[in-house]
Amino acid sequence: DAGITQSPRHKVTETGTPVTLRCHQTENHRYMYWYRQDPGHGLRLIHYSYGVKDTDKGEVSDGYSVSRSKTEDFLLTLESATSSQTSVYFCAISETRTSGRAYEQYFGPGTRLTVT
């Protein structure tokens, strides 16, 4: 199994509070991703990173920010949590060959976040 951990695994927080989720990898992969998974929506990309300090937005980035100061860590921050951000959050990593053909992604175990 790929070495990906997420912390915390479960969190309950109140509306308006800041929340930071952490993704840590031991694979030295270049690309890291944050997704949210909601019933009926499958996986939706929030943000991704293609290198240290290089990040970009996904399809549902409003209300979220990310940071990547080291290859192994990718942080997702909800500046002011809302009930609509109650979800399961998954981190993923991948590597890409120099030819551009994509490798598979490996996923972390997920963080279940509840905003009350």
Added chain:
Amino acid sequence: GDSVTQMEGPVTLSEEAFLTINCTYTATGYPSLFWYVQYPGEGLQLLLKATKADDKGSNKGFEATYRKETTSFHLEKGSVQVSDSAVYFCARSGTYKYIFGTGTRLKVLA
């Protein structure tokens, strides 16, 4: 934009039945194609992959063939088991990103 469409679930089968889950993708560029499986309470696990046209990915009795002419990557298994009950996701690669289908829930009855 790029997209992946997979059949709606849930799919309910009896043990030892034949499984097909349909998946089609948009054909821009030269994507790699993937099937992932998710068991309850867990993250997604790679089931199989194919990186170019006519490639066949296979794993644990599951197979899928990269069909460029029909832009399809259908998942098949000849004889399902109760332990195959899970949600299955089809995905294609993009430039930096991956596009997922909405998932198909499979339930196998003993």
